[in-house]
Amino acid sequence: MSDQRSATPINDDQTDAFAEAVFDRARQGDDAMLARLLDSGLPANLRNHKGDTLLMLASYHGHVEAVRVLLEHGADPMIANDNGQLPLAGAAFKGDLAMVRLLVERGVAVDSAGADGRTALMMAAMFNRSAIVEYLLGQGADPQRQDARGISALGAAQAMGANDTAAQLKALAG
Known part of the structure; x- marks a missing residue:
């Protein structure tokens, strides 16, 4: 045995x-x-x-x-x-500033993008997440960066009718 x-x-x-x-x-x-x-x-x-x-x-x-x-x-x-989505962009889409902060603080590049070229800034702008847009810009996100279709964060905000973030981004350009 x-x-x-x-x-x-x-x-x-x-x-x-x-x-x-x-x-x-x-x-x-x-x-x-x-x-x-x-x-x-x-x-x-x-x-x-x-x-x-x-x-x-x-x-x-x-x-x-x-x-x-x-x-x-x-x-x-x-x-x-x-679907080509990254956790940072998902957190921006959901409007979760604490998660966005954590990921960026842990070294995720602020302008990281999925297969479609969309960054967290673009996602936040599209869904009128003003606090996240402000945070990402403060961390060096490039508001001029374009996705695979040539659309910037401002263009995404305008296309989605996200008036607050569109105004935020327009103020940078002007």
Whole structure:
């Protein structure tokens, strides 16, 4: 008789269920559980079927502490999802200034852009997020930068009828 335990194979359904539970922990901001899982070897850049990383999900849902844990464990904030979106632009879209600050303070380039060329400044301008526009400009965001279609933050704000941010950006140009 042996004292060694035999390995129990995990089937694909079990693996999928575990992975989905982990992504739910990121969506819900369970920083303590994420830290335990990461300390136990969970890859910090694990991606789901949409290409969303744990960091993308935690940041999109506004969980600052979970994002801190993920960044401390090596999560890469420059991994875009399958739609080409980055966590910084997602935070700007959601209007989450605290998340935008955290990501920039942790070294994310203020003018980083996804596949479509849209920066966080463009996203904030489009959705009339004045405080985020002000913060990003203060951190050196380039208001003249254009996306893949040649549209600047001002053009994006105007196209979306975001009057406050359009006025903010016009004041810079004038």
